[in-house]
Amino acid sequence: MPTPPEALAALSSLLGERLNQTHALRATHGQSETHVAAGLPDAVAFPETTAEVAAIARICAAHDVPMIGWGAGTSLEGHALALRGGITVDFARMDKLLSVSAEDMTCTVQPGITRERLNEELRATGLFFPVDPGANASLGGMCATRASGTTTVRYGTMRDNVRALEVVLADGRVIRTGTAARKSSAGYDLTALMVGSEGTLGLVTELTLRLYGQPEAVSAAVCAFGAISDAVECVIETIQSGIPMARIEFLDIDSVAACNRAAGVNMPAAPHLMVEFHGSPAGVQEQAERFGEIAADWGSTGFTWAEAAQDRARLWKMRHNAYPAILALRPGATALVTDVCVPIKHLAEAVEATRADIAESPIPGPILGHVGDGNFHAILLVEPGNAAEMQAAKGLSLRMAERALSLGGTISGEHGIGFGKLELMAAEHGPAWDVMGQIKTALDPKNLMNPGKMVRVG
Amino acid sequence: MPTPPEALAALSSLLGERLNQTHALRATHGQSETHVAAGLPDAVAFPETTAEVAAIARICAAHDVPMIGWGAGTSLEGHALALRGGITVDFARMDKLLSVSAEDMTCTVQPGITRERLNEELRATGLFFPVDPGANASLGGMCATRASGTTTVRYGTMRDNVRALEVVLADGRVIRTGTAARKSSAGYDLTALMVGSEGTLGLVTELTLRLYGQPEAVSAAVCAFGAISDAVECVIETIQSGIPMARIEFLDIDSVAACNRAAGVNMPAAPHLMVEFHGSPAGVQEQAERFGEIAADWGSTGFTWAEAAQDRARLWKMRHNAYPAILALRPGATALVTDVCVPIKHLAEAVEATRADIAESPIPGPILGHVGDGNFHAILLVEPGNAAEMQAAKGLSLRMAERALSLGGTISGEHGIGFGKLELMAAEHGPAWDVMGQIKTALDPKNLMNPGKMVRVG
Numbered sequence: 001m002p003t004p005p006e007a008l009a010a011l012s013s014l015l016g017e018r019l020n021q022t023h024a025l026r027a028t029h030g031q032s033e034t035h036v037a038a039g040l041p042d043a044v045a046f047p048e049t050t051a052e053v054a055a056i057a058r059i060c061a062a063h064d065v066p067m068i069g070w071g072a073g074t075s076l077e078g079h080a081l082a083l084r085g086g087i088t089v090d091f092a093r094m095d096k097l098l099s100v101s102a103e104d105m106t107c108t109v110q111p112g113i114t115r116e117r118l119n120e121e122l123r124a125t126g127l128f129f130p131v132d133p134g135a136n137a138s139l140g141g142m143c144a145t146r147a148s149g150t151t152t153v154r155y156g157t158m159r160d161n162v163r164a165l166e167v168v169l170a171d172g173r174v175i176r177t178g179t180a181a182r183k184s185s186a187g188y189d190l191t192a193l194m195v196g197s198e199g200t201l202g203l204v205t206e207l208t209l210r211l212y213g214q215p216e217a218v219s220a221a222v223c224a225f226g227a228i229s230d231a232v233e234c235v236i237e238t239i240q241s242g243i244p245m246a247r248i249e250f251l252d253i254d255s256v257a258a259c260n261r262a263a264g265v266n267m268p269a270a271p272h273l274m275v276e277f278h279g280s281p282a283g284v285q286e287q288a289e290r291f292g293e294i295a296a297d298w299g300s301t302g303f304t305w306a307e308a309a310q311d312r313a314r315l316w317k318m319r320h321n322a323y324p325a326i327l328a329l330r331p332g333a334t335a336l337v338t339d340v341c342v343p344i345k346h347l348a349e350a351v352e353a354t355r356a357d358i359a360e361s362p363i364p365g366p367i368l369g370h371v372g373d374g375n376f377h378a379i380l381l382v383e384p385g386n387a388a389e390m391q392a393a394k395g396l397s398l399r400m401a402e403r404a405l406s407l408g409g410t411i412s413g414e415h416g417i418g419f420g421k422l423e424l425m426a427a428e429h430g431p432a433w434d435v436m437g438q439i440k441t442a443l444d445p446k447n448l449m450n451p452g453k454m455v456r457v458g
Numbered sequence: 459m460p461t462p463p464e465a466l467a468a469l470s471s472l473l474g475e476r477l478n479q480t481h482a483l484r485a486t487h488g489q490s491e492t493h494v495a496a497g498l499p500d501a502v503a504f505p506e507t508t509a510e511v512a513a514i515a516r517i518c519a520a521h522d523v524p525m526i527g528w529g530a531g532t533s534l535e536g537h538a539l540a541l542r543g544g545i546t547v548d549f550a551r552m553d554k555l556l557s558v559s560a561e562d563m564t565c566t567v568q569p570g571i572t573r574e575r576l577n578e579e580l581r582a583t584g585l586f587f588p589v590d591p592g593a594n595a596s597l598g599g600m601c602a603t604r605a606s607g608t609t610t611v612r613y614g615t616m617r618d619n620v621r622a623l624e625v626v627l628a629d630g631r632v633i634r635t636g637t638a639a640r641k642s643s644a645g646y647d648l649t650a651l652m653v654g655s656e657g658t659l660g661l662v663t664e665l666t667l668r669l670y671g672q673p674e675a676v677s678a679a680v681c682a683f684g685a686i687s688d689a690v691e692c693v694i695e696t697i698q699s700g701i702p703m704a705r706i707e708f709l710d711i712d713s714v715a716a717c718n719r720a721a722g723v724n725m726p727a728a729p730h731l732m733v734e735f736h737g738s739p740a741g742v743q744e745q746a747e748r749f750g751e752i753a754a755d756w757g758s759t760g761f762t763w764a765e766a767a768q769d770r771a772r773l774w775k776m777r778h779n780a781y782p783a784i785l786a787l788r789p790g791a792t793a794l795v796t797d798v799c800v801p802i803k804h805l806a807e808a809v810e811a812t813r814a815d816i817a818e819s820p821i822p823g824p825i826l827g828h829v830g831d832g833n834f835h836a837i838l839l840v841e842p843g844n845a846a847e848m849q850a851a852k853g854l855s856l857r858m859a860e861r862a863l864s865l866g867g868t869i870s871g872e873h874g875i876g877f878g879k880l881e882l883m884a885a886e887h888g889p890a891w892d893v894m895g896q897i898k899t900a901l902d903p904k905n906l907m908n909p910g911k912m913v914r915v916g
Contacts, residue, residue: 103694103803104832126698146643157641159650160618175890180866181799182831183615185604185654185874186886187912188894192617192650196643213700236561240584242671242737244702279700280748286740341639345561373640374562408638416643428644432633435901436646442900443893454645 002085003042007063011045011087014055018046018093029070029088030081039081041068041088048093050166050174050205057203058172060087060448067170068450069199071138072114075145076337077418079198083452089203091140097121098206104180105211106163111140111204127211130155133414134320140204145416146196150319153239153372154246154278155212157414162195166206170444180208193439198416199450201443215246215278219288220306220315224270226299228252228355229348231271234298235371236344241294243287245372247276247316252355254329254366255322255379262325263318268302273371274319276312326366326379333381336393340404341375341413350407354378354400361392375413402427417454425454460543461500465521469503469545472513476504476551487528487546488539497539499526499546506551508624508632508663515661516630518545518906525628526908527657529596530572533603534795535876537656541910547661549598555579556664562638563669564621569598569662585669588613591872592778598662603874604654608777611697611830612704612736613670615872620653624664628902638666651897656874657908659901673704673736677746678764678773682728684757686710686813687806689729692756693829694802699752701745703830705734705774710813712787712824713780713837720783721776726760731829732777734770784824784837791839794851798862799833799871808865812836812858819850833871860885875912883912 011019020026021043030040042065047053060067066086073080082088095112102125109118116136119128131142133149141147143165148157155161164178167190177190194201225231228250235248251259251272260267273295277287292303306312318325327335342350351367358365358378369376378400380393401411401424411417411424425433433455440447440455447457469477478484479501488498500523505511518525524544531538540546553570560583567576574594577586589600591607599605601623606615613619622636635648652659683689686708693706709717709730718725731753735745750761764770776783785793800808809825816823816836827834836858838851859869859882869875869882883891891913898905898913905915 101801101803102698104801105698106801146641146647148641148643152641159641159647169893173889175893176888177890179799179868179886180801181833181862181868181871182802183604183606183610183617183799183833183871184868185606185797185872186868186870186879187875187883187891188655188659188897189604189617189647189650189653190890190893192647193897195647197646201646213698215700240560240563240671242673280744282744283741286738290738339643341637341641343559343562343564343638344640345559375639375641404639410637410639410642410644412644413639413641414643417645421644425645428637430634431631432635432648433645435627435633435648438900439646439651439897442896 003065003087004063007059007065008043010059011043011056014052014059015045015047020044020046029090039083041082042085044088044090046090046093050168053089053168053203053205054172054174056087056089057168057170061171061446064446064448066448066451067203069140069144069203071112071141072136074135074137075141075418076415077420079145079416079418079453083419091138094205100125100127102127106180106208107211108206108208109139110206111143112138114138115142122211126214128214129209130212131158131161134323139207139209143195143204143207144198148370148373148414150247150249150370152370153248154244159192159195161210162191162207163210164208165191165194165204167194167202167204169202170446170449178208196416198418198454200440200454201449217281217284218276218278218312219284220274220276220312221288222267222272222274222304222315223295223300224268224272224302226270228271228351230298231273232344232348232371234273234295234300237294238291239372241290243290245275246278247274248372249274249319250369250371250376251322252351252367254364255326255368258325258329258366259318259322262321262328265318274315322368323379327381330364330381332384334384336380336382336397337415338378338380338397338400339413339415340400340409340411341373342404342407342409344374346407347371347374350403351376353403357396357399361396363389363392365396373413374409419453422454422456461523461545462521465517465523466501468517469501469514472510472517473503473505478502478504487548497541499540500543502546502548504548504551508626511547511626511661511663512630512632514545514547515626515628519629519904522904522906524906524909525661527598527602527661529570529599530594532593532595533599533876534873535878537603537874537876537911541877549596552663558583558585560585564638564666565669566664566666567597568664569601570596572596573600580669584672586672587667588670589616589619592781597665597667601653601662601665602656606828606831606872608705608707608828610828611706612702617650617653619668620649620665621668622666623649623652623662625652625660625662627660628904628907636666654874656876656912658898658912659907675739675742676734676736676770677742678732678734678770679746680725680730680732680762680773681753681758682726682730682760684728686729686809688756689731690802690806690829692731692753692758695752696749697830699748701748703733704736705732706830707732707777708827708829708834709780710809710825712822713784713826716783716787716824717776717780720779720786723776732773780826781837785839788822788839790842792842794838794840794855795873796836796838796855796858797871797873798858798867798869799831800862800865800867802832804865805829805832808861809834811861815854815857819854821847821850823854831871832867877911880912880914
């Protein structure tokens with residue numbers, strides 16, 4: 001149902017030129033980075049204040065118009081597409097670092113700020129925000145998908161690093177969840193309920209985040225293993241022994257080949273781990289030595305240390321560029337990026353079975369992952385317009401998800417559900433998915449907040 | 459409304475002698491450790507399986523009978539009292555450690571197991587569960603109140619350490635929240651919603667918990683400061699500098715006097731910090747040295763190290779016995795135990811203002827707290843039956859809560875709401891308290907799960 005003219009008129013009157021109805025802008029807000037089909041909003045709103053977001057919500061509620069939040073547009077499961085039309089609320093003008101508390105190691109930001117800019121603005125304080133999904137996502141978007149990434153093994157996901165929120169609900173009410181204190185036992189944890197709810201319960205307008213001291217010393221390394229299972233056993237033993245790894249990333253042999261080609265390096269053709277240590281100079285040295293001993297026990301070879309800042313930057317740039325490097329393996333290809341997470345004790349089995357499935361399929365699919373969390377991705381490379389290949393890719397993704405569930409894991413480690421994985425929610429959650437729907441209906445009875453994503457209602 | 463005879467008959471038929479209606483047992487389940495008045499259930503049920511808990515819920519739902527969970531009975535805000543009669547579900551017979559995954563560093567337990575027994579059973583695995591509220595609480599109860607304690611500064615609260623739950627809902631449905639994987643972006647975080655919900659949304663029947671490696675080396679120390687603000691500044695600088703404190707506890711001068719008397723020690727009459735370091739031998743030594751330097755900068759004196767296991771045990775036994783030690787300052791007194799948490803930058807101000815309020819009141823009230831979290835308690839000692847003193851104590855508690863809110867903090871750091879602090883929820887949460895009520899009503903429309911606690915509905 002198209003947005004009624006009265007609603008558009010009321011929104012224009014509220015926002016002036018900051019309500020944009022041009023096709024060009026609607027189109028950029030109606031497509032995503034991946035294979036998911038487009039869904040255009042009827043208009044894009046650019047609020048500047050929480051009060052404006054609340055006013056938008058009241059107008060939309062009065063006219064039964066869907067509301068979809070928009071950050072940096074980097075999500076991978078079609079989260080921000082306007083499946084049922086409505087208004088996309090773009091937080092580009094609400095992108096400020098509002099305050100920093102050095103004593104409490106927190107900051108408060110607006111949702112439109114990106115993680116790279118946040119860390120640039122924090123640099124002089126000696127603090128940083130650690131969650132790093134790779135893409136330069138907005139903090140509002142990272143909150144919505146419960147993002148994580150390479151540093152999660154040490155610093156946690158968005159769940160662990162959002163302390164408080166301001167949220168505009170479907171009816172325009174503005175609530176605050178959490179406090180500036182480090183912990184609380186006062187009431188339901190609405191902060192955690194909102195983190196990862198993908199804009200289906202409300203629009204986040206302010207976030208208070210945990211910060212950490214920039215580590216005094218940092219060291220990184222890369223090393224090869226004879227088998228995936230040896231790399232995973234090395235990770236398990238490292239974590240069990242209490243070494244506080246800051247990053248511990250896995251690349252399979254195909255991802256290594258892609259990185260070698262794109263970055264002009266020469267890693268041996270074998271599964272690799274890339275690791276990073278944060279701490280005091282003596283602490284980092286001790287961690288690195290202990291990790292080296294464990295890795296050697298598991299037959300690691302080709303240890304290359306990156307202690308100088310520029311060497312570490314090169315290493316992690318290579319890791320962050322693994323996605324385009326893998327895309328370049330098959331020029332012109334579209335990627336279907338999979339994302340599952342399993343208990344670490346089943347990780348080697350899950351990765352090896354996925355590699356076997358891919359080997360039998362008609363498409364390439366290098367694998368990499370945040371192995372300290374049991375989270376891995378196969379980047380499935382599909383020829384655009386080739387329906388048989390896309391079907392094969394979707395079949396592989398489904399098998400990965402089903403295998404993750406059978407091993408006690410989850411269908412999404414960090415990319416979220418959007419509508420790309422909606423059909424798998426019942427298999428993971430059973431009757432708990434109905435409970436999510438009951439909560440959605442209680443807070444958004446007209447199903448206006450990002451409808452068609454994550455839950456099924458009505 | 460008393461529980462209808464048909465409901466009691468159905469429960470008796472289900473549980474046999476494990477449904478107990480004796481006055482003696484109802485009375486022990488109808489009173490709490492603190493000043494809160496009694497509330498007796500009509501019967502106490504002792505289920506042995508999740509299926510039995512679900513059957514109890516279905517019977518109670520069919521007859522509109524309240525259900526109240528019971529663990530070890532150590533809560534401080536009347537959480538488990540049967541304010542409106544009904545059935546207390548005592549988890550004493552569901553108290554097993556079901557499984558341990560060494561690779562994933564998790565275990566799965568039934569709700570009735572206590573934290574001390576859990577750690578005894580884990581000892582041989584080299585792993586431990588760190589959350590330590592002082593009392594030997596049950597894990598189900600700790601989950602219900604989102605408990606924390608002395609080790610939270612390092613290891614987090616129950617929010618951070620419950621990975622997955624099995625929950626029986628008000629209508630008898632059994633759901634599982636979370637998975638065995640370390641993280642997930644699949645759906646609303648129902649685990650976090652249940653943790654801290656005080657049995658108002660469901661009865662937890664199984665918990666999967668994060669475990670940690672028993673530290674290779676441990677060291678502890680106690681030291682005195684010239685002023686509360688110096689102790690707090692020392693804590694802030696210690697945390698900012700990235701020293702991973704395992705414990706950092708504060709005792710005011712009156713708490714020190716109580717401990718001196720009870721434990722036969724001779725700490726100087728000054729505010730103290732008690733600290734503990736976990737790590738590798740070299741890491742602990744480095745942490746301890748760096749902490750010692752920071753403490754010296756803030757004028758600390760009388761540094762006493764406790765490196766041998768028996769010395770550390772004596773130190774923490776003294777800390778855990780601070781509550782009876784303080785009670786012994788005024789023989790026969792009843793305690794009103796307060797519990798607020800503020801941003802650390804306002805902690806010294808909050809503690810000093812509370813001390814000034816107590817000094818002007820007719821009652822004693824030593825203060826201690828988990829200073830690394832900004833959480834502190836005044837133990838207000840009231841003569842039983844002295845209405846004026848109880849009124850003064852309640853007034854002090856209210857002022858602490860109001861001050862915590864005015865400083866950006868929370869009315870409960872770790873003890874929870876129960877009905878002891880129900881009246882303060884609106885002040886902390888504003889319209890977000892209504893949202894909690896909407897969620898409660900969505901999941902428990904007849905308000906049968908621990909009614910009268912945490913939320914206000916209907």
